[in-house]
Amino acid sequence: MAGHTMRLKVYSGTGLASESILLDLPSAVATFLMDQNEPRTPAVAVASGPFVYIYKNLRPYFKFTLPPLDVNPLEQDVWEQAKEDMIDPLTLKEMLEGIRDKAEIPLSVRSLRFLAQEVQEMESFVNLHKGQPIKRQTVITCMSTLKKNMADEDAVSCLVIGTENADVLILDPEAFTILAKMTLPSVPAFLDVMGQFDVEYRVTVACRDGNIYILRRESKRPKYCIELRAQPVGLVRVHKNIVVGCSDETLQGYSQKGKKLWTVYLPAPLMTMSLLDQKSRGFQAVMVGMANQEVHMYRDKNLVDIICTQDVVTSICFGRYGREDNTLIMTTKGGGLIIKILKRTAVFEEKDTSLGPPMAQSIRLSVPKKTRLYVDQTLRERENAVAMHHVFQMDLYRLRLMAARAYVKALESSLTPITSTLQEPLKMNAVVQGIGPTFKLTLHIQNTSAGRPSINLLVSFLYDQSLYSMKRAFFKAPMLVPGLNYPIETFVECLSDKGISDVIKVFVLREGQSTPLLTAHINMPVSEGLAAA
Amino acid sequence: MGLFDKLAGWLGLKKKEVHVLCLGLDNSGKTTIINKLKPSNAQTQDIVPTIGFSIEKFKTSSLSFTVFDMSGQGRYRNLWEHYYKEGQAIIFVIDSSDKLRMVVAKEELDTLLNHPDIKHRRIPILFFANKMDLRDAVSSVKVSQLLSLENIKDKPWQICASDALKGEGLQEGVDWLQDQIQAMKT
Numbered sequence: 128m129a130g131h132t133m134r135l136k137v138y139s140g141t142g143l144a145s146e147s148i149l150l151d152l153p154s155a156v157a158t159f160l161m162d163q164n165e166p167r168t169p170a171v172a173v174a175s176g177p178f179v180y181i182y183k184n185l186r187p188y189f190k191f192t193l194p195p196l197d198v199n200p201l202e203q204d205v206w207e208q209a210k211e212d213m214i215d216p217l218t219l220k221e222m223l224e225g226i227r228d229k230a231e232i233p234l235s236v237r238s239l240r241f242l243a244q245e246v247q248e249m250e251s252f253v254n255l256h257k258g259q260p261i262k263r264q265t266v267i268t269c270m271s272t273l274k275k276n277m278a279d280e281d282a283v284s285c286l287v288i289g290t291e292n293a294d295v296l297i298l299d300p301e302a303f304t305i306l307a308k309m310t311l312p313s314v315p316a317f318l319d320v321m322g323q324f325d326v327e328y329r330v331t332v333a334c335r336d337g338n339i340y341i342l343r344r345e346s347k348r349p350k351y352c353i354e355l356r357a358q359p360v361g362l363v364r365v366h367k368n369i370v371v372g373c374s375d376e377t378l379q380g381y382s383q384k385g386k387k388l389w390t391v392y393l394p395a396p397l398m399t400m401s402l403l404d405q406k407s408r409g410f411q412a413v414m415v416g417m418a419n420q421e422v423h424m425y426r427d428k429n430l431v432d433i434i435c436t437q438d439v440v441t442s443i444c445f446g447r448y449g450r451e452d453n454t455l456i457m458t459t460k461g462g463g464l465i466i467k468i469l470k471r472t473a474v475f476e477e478k479d480t481s482l483g484p485p486m487a488q489s490i491r492l493s494v495p496k497k498t499r500l501y502v503d504q505t506l507r508e509r510e511n512a513v514a515m516h517h518v519f520q521m522d523l524y525r526l527r528l529m530a531a532r533a534y535v536k537a538l539e540s541s542l543t544p545i546t547s548t549l550q551e552p553l554k555m556n557a558v559v560q561g562i563g564p565t566f567k568l569t570l571h572i573q574n575t576s577a578g579r580p581s582i583n584l585l586v587s588f589l590y591d592q593s594l595y596s597m598k599r600a601f602f603k604a605p606m607l608v609p610g611l612n613y614p615i616e617t618f619v620e621c622l623s624d625k626g627i628s629d630v631i632k633v634f635v636l637r638e639g640q641s642t643p644l645l646t647a648h649i650n651m652p653v654s655e656g657l658a659a660a
Numbered sequence: 661m662g663l664f665d666k667l668a669g670w671l672g673l674k675k676k677e678v679h680v681l682c683l684g685l686d687n688s689g690k691t692t693i694i695n696k697l698k699p700s701n702a703q704t705q706d707i708v709p710t711i712g713f714s715i716e717k718f719k720t721s722s723l724s725f726t727v728f729d730m731s732g733q734g735r736y737r738n739l740w741e742h743y744y745k746e747g748q749a750i751i752f753v754i755d756s757s758d759k760l761r762m763v764v765a766k767e768e769l770d771t772l773l774n775h776p777d778i779k780h781r782r783i784p785i786l787f788f789a790n791k792m793d794l795r796d797a798v799s800s801v802k803v804s805q806l807l808s809l810e811n812i813k814d815k816p817w818q819i820c821a822s823d824a825l826k827g828e829g830l831q832e833g834v835d836w837l838q839d840q841i842q843a844m845k846t
């Protein structure tokens with residue numbers, strides 16, 4: 128473990144086993160086996176600045192320095208002139224600025240620092256540095272490991288390094304010579320390496336330009352490129368697929384050729400991600416530490432587990448710790464270390480909680496075989512599609528026309544129980560009570576206007592006089608106050624004992640007008656009682 | 661039991677046989693403990709991690725023990741349950757210095773106690789809080805706390821601190837186990 132306190136700490140069980148002071152801020156840490164020697168104790172590589180410090184048996188063992196970069200010959204020339212005192216600091220400044228703005232090879236750190244000096248300090252800066260040769264150095268941004276020529280768990284591995292000048296280097300595990308160098312279009316931020324150096328390998332790199340590049344053995348340039356919509360914040364390879372976490376709170380899966388497979392929307396910003404590889408069961412999942420103090424585990428796009436922690440998790444590592452194969456180690460923002468051991472009997476169950484097509488969709492339905500009738504019908508539909516469409520449209524128009532006509536008729540004769548005139552907004556419904564031969568008929572009339580009372584309204588009943596008789600078939604309605612419900616009761620006598628019934632029509636009329644304001648048709652029930660007579 | 665066997669038993673010539681399961685995580689010292697309980701001429705010098713399980717025998721004053729020394733490695737732990745039915749007593753060994761894996765030991769113990777072949781039996785359990793000699797070992801009281809042994813209400817149990825390398829604490833535990841088994845039989 129390497130931290131901001133610039134210490135390399137080694138833990139064993141629950142206790143600290145050793146602690147070494149680092150000289151500079153670490154940018155990456157990796158463990159790997161350098162040689163075949165027994166016992167097979169791995170070395171720890173700590174990258175910081177342009178160096179990789181190798182520790183073996185808890186002691187510093189070796190320091191690797193990145194090779195210096197080419198220096199711009201023009202820059203070299205002007206410093207040479209400054210050394211010979213042929214130019215003064217101000218001219219040097221102008222010339223360096225010229226080079227900075229145009230040249231392909233960027234200036235060295237020394238020149239850049241010189242350009243940042245105050246004028247009065249330039250002279251002394253030049254005098255202090257002009258004697259030494261100019262050097263240009265890059266720094267390490269990320270680091271990983273790659274098996275040399277065997278797939279075994281304890282096989283010798285090479286270090287794979289990403290640098291600030293957009294290179295990926297592969298180092299020999301023993302001699303620390305550069306075995307391969309590949310150049311990327313942007314600065315690498317996250318590395319994932321699979322395969323073996325001597326056989327076939329694949330380096331997946333998430334870069335600061337928001338793209339993921341996939342490099343292969345014998346390819347000096349990227350073979351595939353994935354353009355992301357947001358900056359990558361983590362990269363993990365699950366089996367052969369690539370899973371990348373982005374700053375827009377998404378987790379995305381891609382095939383090894385860069386085809387997008389799925390997207391999961393996360394509940395909070397992503398802090399770190401790592402692979403959960405339960406080798407005994409061949410189970411792999413991606414663990415995602417988020418700012419909401421949760422660690423989610425995804426198998427493809429399916430959430431299989433959630434771990435809640437006391438603090439935000441900043442780094443995750445899963446693997447063998449001591450005697451336990453499936454141990455999860457997490458560090459937290461506040462400097463905590465959390466160790467969890469996966470239960471021997473644990474089974475991760477897939478619950479399809481993500482958006483998008485549900486799992487059930489991919490289950491094949493057993494569709495019955497096509498019948499002759501079905502085939503014939505399909506053929507007919509295909510051949511006569513236009514005619515069929517015409518017939519259907521014609522019928523539809525007819526239907527609409529009939530509906531419109533009926534509606535107009537109803538409006539004209541005020542056959543509806545709600546008035547259509549705006550002057551007299553009225554509503555009426557009728558209730559029949561009793562089993563006969565005398566029925567009680569209650570009309571509920573309501574003035575639905577906002578504030579205008581209705582006066583001078585008449586109520587009239589129309590019925591078959593051989594079947595029914597009414598005391599008052601025509602009367603004047605009381606004044607209707609807006610909003611109130613007026614129940615008006617009358618009695619109807621059924622004259623027939625033959626078990627027949629008819630419709631009684633009710634009209635609400637305005638004095639002096641023959642068209643009714645409202646009409647209601649009351650379907651009279653059959654009289655079940657005996658006639659009083 | 662035939663008349664002759666009975667007679668031999670009364671005379672103390674033939675001892676009662678008991679089957680004991682020796683369980684616990686890998687590296688806890690199960691094989692080392694059992695080895696130490698054997699007569700000194702039958703002890704082996706080099707002890708290697710057990711693969712699967714091995715059957716060992718040793719005698720006490722009145723019993724003849726047949727011990728199933730199970731491997732504690734994760735991948736072999738699913739073998740344990742196949743022997744639960746036959747076991748008449750359990751020896752559960754804990755590495756007292758392995759604080760990190762105390763949770764794993766507890767998990768395995770709980771699984772054992774909840775197994776249908778164990779759950780409703782009054783089977784005696786002897787715990788060895790082993791490796792007491794190591795500097796970062798926790799006390800046997802602490803081990804029994806960490807494993808919540810106080811929750812075992814329906815089975816006789818006992819915990820003994822032990823150092824299997826020197827053989828300390830082993831006899832005390834086995835004596836207790838012998839008493840329990842004899843109390844059970846009568």
Ligand SMILES: Nc1nc2c(ncn2[C@@H]2O[C@H](COP(=O)(O)OP(=O)(O)OP(=O)(O)O)[C@@H](O)[C@H]2O)c(=O)[nH]1
Pocket residue numbers: 684685686687688689690691692693707708709710711730731732733753790791792793794822823824825826
């Ligand atoms: N210091 C110390 N070491 C012990 C003690 N008991 C056992 N050991 C050591 O612990 C290691 C493991 O002992 P084993 O007896 O093989 O453990 P085990 O429980 O049989 O392990 P598996 O067979 O893998 O389940 C050996 O190196 C023993 O020497 C003890 O009381 N103190």
Ligand SMILES: [Mg+2]
Pocket residue numbers: 690691692708709710729730731732
């Ligand atoms: Mg053993």
